Amino acid sequence: MVDQDRIIKINIEEEMKSAYIDYSMSVIVSRALPDVRDGFKPVHRRVLFGMNELGNTSDKPYKKSARIVGEVLGKYHPHGDSSVYYAMVRMAQPWSLRYPLVDGQGNFGSVDGDSPAAMRYTEARLSKLAEEMLRDIEKDTVDMQLNFDDTLKEPAVLPTRIPNLLINGASGIAVGMATNMPPHNMTEVIDGTIAYIDNRGEVTIEDLMNYVKAPDFPTGGTIYGYAGVKSAFETGRGRVVLRGKAEIEHENNHEKIIITEIPYLVNKAELIKYIADLVSDKRIDGISNVNDESDRQGMRIVVDVKKDANSSVVLNKLYKLTALQSSFSVNNIALVNGRPRMLNLKDLIGQFVNHRKDVVTRRTKFELRKAEERAHILEGLIIASDNIDEVISIIKTSQSPNEAIERLIARFALSEIQSRAIVDMRLRQLTGLEQDKLRAEYEEIEKLINHLREILENEDLLMKVIKDELVEIKEKFGDERKTEIIYASEELNPEDFYADDEMIITISHMGYIKRTPLSEFRAQNRGGVGVKGSETRDEDFVEYIYPASMHATLLIFTQKGKCYWLRVFEIPEGTRTSKGRAIQNLLNIDADDKVSAFIRIKNLTTDIEFINSHYLLFCTKRGVIKKTLLEAYSRPRANGVNAIELREGDEVIQVRMTNGNNEVLIANRNGRAIRFHESTVRVMGRTATGVRGMMLDDENDEVVGMICIKDKENETILVVSEQGYGKRSKIDDYRITNRGGKGVKTINITEKTGKLVDIKNVTDDNDLMIINKSGMTIRMKVADLGIKGRATQGVRLINLDKRNDEIASVCKVMSDPAVEDTITEECTEVENDAENVENESFDNDIVILEEEQDEDNEEPLTTEE
Missing domain, CATH: 1.10.268.10 (Topoisomerase, domain 3)
Structure with missing residues (x-):
């Protein structure tokens, strides 16, 4: 009966709730979160107070760490000895605290993650700064409370003279909440605090940010971008991107990346090991070796870069793939009057x-x-x-x-x-x-x-x-900042991982695309047989070849009038003989559609002035031409957009970029070409149909190419036929007529020459890269070709050694007059200038021209859309 009276029946659910709330509040208030006043959790406060009570000050000899831990355990902190010792160790580590509060002697660990020696081996005493946190504690400056067994008094908070929570930060995980506060520079924080006092608290966070610039981490590094810092100061939450400091050194024709500072809380040894693993897994190319040459003079991690690699690209990959760039998630939660609160910069000060x-x-x-x-x-x-x-x-x-x-x-x-x-x-x-x-x-x-x-x-x-x-x-x-600030930087751009080298982009008839370094091709003299340019399937052949720099954007236009966007570095790299990758795997192109033209632009989305002053000229095989502002195609979409409205049976065969003041030359399959000024074509919207550019001879005739004349003084018209014949003619040989006519003869087509396959506007500074359907490639200098009359047949450019073989594609690139037997190592840098041939569209135009048309037979232009 007595036992039954001692049993109290309770609701288990209510008891669980009550017990867990009590536990969580104990963790929040008495263990995991710092007090906003002195910036300490109870264990750190007790360690410093215990050392002060021992007389273990900076002007006295060191005491064994075990002696200090025993003092704190026995009097104030009845928990595990490791919890006290490691709390003390962290306050002694200059890579953990911006301003260490304990002066340690012995092995207190390392930035490589090495553990400190046992407490019986190490010694410690208060640092001079910690004494400033304890000064005047004997003058009734703070409330004293009973310790765990009510036999002694301990301070509820320290009478600190320094804003410790700001200068050293804090981190802790409670129940249902956590705190993660970065350290700051003492000089900046005190200047901000004085400004707060001078203005009687009537100061904005923006004003305080003129003094407290950003977090200042003990390991240095660079804060990359200011948006997260600003958010943390204003709201108490933010994401600060932090980079290690690295420089590229040149030594004996080799480049090395020297890392002298790493982000806060990053383990140096693990960072080096991870870099080595990335190299062995071939996730990072271009690194031959990684060494840790750190000594008492400071940190020095040496990354040896291979001869053929770009150091800047390797460094950007290290930032992207390793902890060399990491983020610090700010969460300023601290105890204010015993309650957890989110605090901004002004609140903390x-x-x-x-x-x-x-x-x-x-x-x-x-x-x-x-x-x-x-x-x-x-x-x-x-x-x-x-x-x-x-x-x-x-x-x-x-x-x-x-x-x-x-x-x-x-x-x-x-x-x-x-x-x-x-x-x-x-x-x-x-x-x-x-x-x-x-x-x-x-x-x-x-x-x-x-x-x-x-x-x-x-x-x-x-x-x-x-x-x-x-x-x-x-x-x-007070001291200087250790962490630098780069205000205008944000996340890494994709092009940061690729050097802006010149590439040759090759696309086969069946839609396989690849990029190959220009250096893999070598120059040959006119009439050579060529080198193998691509390995294709038996029924496939190389149809398009274009030069482009790695950072350029390709506007890809299909026969059905769609526009897609592709960065050159997004194109898979292949060797000169590799097949490439199906373009349908890179772009969302319809199965029955086919790429017909490319426009290459260096800064499509950033150069606003350029895209609003240049135009795209579309030409279809039925002789329709359309002019649209480039800006209409400057907003990339994953699924592409409609670039032109086509009539039934028509398709896009060419797209050119102009500055609004160019002359246009259009050629049809029957060997005729027409020249007119682009001002005769009015500007239309992105989805417009266009107007007539050239009249065709019959239903079997079709337009096969269009060029824009930009430098009449130096440019000539180059035409190439199916059987490898070609010639250059003066632009003035083609008289200016009205848009919509039938045109004039451009080459004398014979059975020996075959039909015309391409028409280009070239200068003596250009080289030609010619590919035939069997996949053979030859490079030759345009200057080797003499200028002939408009109606002549031309000379042989390439020997076709296979029966039924034909020319598939012709491309022009800038030549290097100092090179005869080897390819130029790089093309002229692409500029956002429609006057520069490098910003011209490059595609495969099949152009066949026939007999001369009398001007009287030209029909007037039509303006149907």
Whole structure:
């Protein structure tokens, strides 16, 4: 019956809720979150207080860490000894705390993640900065609370003179919340705090950011981008991107990446190991070796770069794939009046100032009380010295000290404290010199009392005291920033991982695409057989070849009038003989559609002025031409957009980029070409159909090519036939006519030459790259071709050694006059200039021209859309 009375029935669900809430609040308030005032969790506060109570200060010899841990465990922190020791170790590590608070001697670990030695081997003492956090603790500046067994008192908070939470940060995981606060530079934080005080708290976060620039990490590095810092200062939450510091050094024709600083909390040894793993897994190319050459002079990680690799690209890949670039997620949660709160920069500084105000007020009251007590005693001693003979007589004739005290109180109207002090006087204080000292001390005490009272009565003076102490701390411990700030930088762009080298883009008839370094092709003299340019399937052949730099954007136009976007570095790289990759795997092109034209632009999305002053000219096989502003095609979409509205049976065969002031030359399959000014074609919308550009001879005829004339002084017209014949003609051989006519003859087509396959506007600075359907490639100089009449047949450019073989594609590239037998190592840099041939569209135009048309037979232009 008794046992039943002792059992209390409760609801298990309610008990679980209640117990877990109690536990979570205990973790939040008494373990995991720092106090906003001194920036400490209980364990760190107890370690420093315990060391101070031991007299383990910076001016005393070191004490064994085990002695310190035992003191803290036995008196204040009844938890595992490792929790206390590792908390103390972290406060001694200069790579963990921006301003270490413990001066350690011995092995306290390393930035490589090495563990510290056991506590019996290491020694420690308070740093000078930590003493500033404990100063005045004996002057009733903070509340003291009972320890775990109610036998001793410990501080609820430290009377810190430094804004520790800001300068050293904090991290902790509680129940349902966590904190992760970065360290900051002491000089900047104190300057910001002084600005807060000067403006009586009426200061904006933006104003404070003029002083506190950004977090300042002990391991240095570079803050990359300011958006996350700004968000953290304004809201208490943000993501700070942090990079290690690296430089590229040149030594004996080799390049090395030297890493001298790594991001905060990154393990150096693991970083090096991970880089080595990436190299062995072939996820990073271009690295031959990684060495750790760090010593007492500082950190030095050496990454050897291969001869044929680009160091900047390798470095960007290291930033992308390793912890050399990492992020620090700021979450400023701290305890304010015992409750967790999210705090912005102004809140953090304001709470510290309020704490200092409270500490200085309590310290002043304590010092005033002590001064008044001393003044009260001095008053009694002065009275005694003025009446020394009578005082001595009273003391001599008294039977006991208590009787003497009572008689002195009665005679001179003194307090018991004053009378007791007189009785306890030493004989030497009866000398005249000592009496003068009493009066001088009393005057100093009176001045001090007046000053302390003024501090308590005048808040401005109180704040000045706080400011002066902050300035003193800054002068003693302030330093320069370790972490640099790059304000305008954001996330890595994809092109950061690729050198801006020149490539040859090859596309086969069946839609296989690849990019190959231009250096893989070598120049040959006119009439050569060529080298193998691509390995294709039996029924496939190379149809398009274009030069482009790695960072350029390709606007890809299909026969059905769609536009797609593709960066050159997104195209898979292949050797000169590899097949490439199906373009349908890179773009969302319909199965029955086919690429017909490319436009290459260096800065499609960023050069606003350029895209609003240039145009795209579309030409279809039925002779339709359309002109649209380039800006209409500057917003890439994954699924492409409609570039032109086509009539049934029509398809796009060519797209050119112009500056609005070019002349256009269009050729049809029957060998005729027409020349007119592009101003005769009005600007239309992206989905418009266009107007007639050239009249065809019959239903079997079709337009096969279009070029834009941009430099009439130096350019000539180059035509190439199916059987490898070609020639150059002067532009003036083609008279300017109206848009919509039938045109004039451009080459003498015979059975030996075959039909025309391409038409280009070229200069002597160009080279030709010609590919036939069997996949053979030849490069030759345009300057080797003489200028012939418009109606001539031309000369043989390439020997076709296979029956039924034909020319498939012709491309022009910039030549290097110093090179004869080897390919130029790079093409001229692509500029966003329609006048420059490098920004011209490159595609495969099949152009066949026939007999000359009389001008009288030209039909007037039509404006149908």
